[in-house]
Amino acid sequence: MRLRIYRFDPESGAPPRMQDYEIDFDARGRKVLDALIALKEVDETLAFRRSCREGVCGSDGVNVNGVNGLACITALEGLREPIEVRPLPRLPVVRDLIVDMDQFYRHYRAIKPYLINLDPEPENERLQSPADRAELDGLYECILCACCTTSCPSFWWNPQRFLGPAALLQSYRFIADTRDQATDERLDYVEDPYRLFRCHGIMNCVEVCPKGLNPTAAIGKIKSLLVKRAL
């Protein structure tokens, strides 16, 4: 199997390069992460993040043959060789396939990803009707792997100012939550030519989301709420 991996070591002072590898590896039923782990046996200087290796933790987001995805659930079979593995686009590279997620998390932090409810805490829990709870389906499953945000051209052009699909999906997750009391403040925060309205609905985010979520739909719902509030 032939692989072409993005290599960069900031301490060496050398510019980034693509390194070709040829390994003896049976691709059947295996994932890209399996190949990367096998590759590390050959070349221990290769650096990448991984943890749960089953698509739950979201730490091994990479760009495989030009498409963002989680290495651990991207099947090797059917991939054109040499399989090109690059770090997620538009985030600073720490080393090889490891990116600095700081900007991504900053946007996530900015949308206040927690319930804001000033009522005294009830004895047990804040209850929701099953219908209200169902509103959160397709939102809460996000694992913050950054595959969507780093596939969005609007994020590439304005990484500091456009919140990106992941943070906007999370923002809607709390806007949609009936237990949250800060809806107006949340809407105020996103109503901005950069933070929200850089999204032109091209749906790259939907295409790559490893959890099958739809940030574009969530962004559309935020816009509908903004319209409803304004009129």
Next chain:
Amino acid sequence: MRTVGGARRGLGLWLLQRASALYLVLFLPVFLLLLWRAMPLDYAAWRALFTPLAMKLATLLAFAALLLHAWIGLREIFIDYLRVLPLRLTAYFLFGALYLACLAWAADILWSVG
């Protein structure tokens, strides 16, 4: 430096772009239908098509919607690619002026039909 940004901006233009698109979607089929009914479309039929005031107004509104839609789209492109603020403002102004002139011209042409 302080970054300013914020609340309560951007929705109006986004909504206007949607509204203008909606108007064009409604106007164009009706306009094409009228064209089709006016066949064969010689000079007299073409003039007769634009003689009623309602048609003049509807067509002018369509031009206004088209130009507004285009200007908002251009603004989005300028926001992404023209990072130097004076340059961006100049581009807004120039295209705004150009499109307004186009609109005035469209009105002039429409109302030249007796």
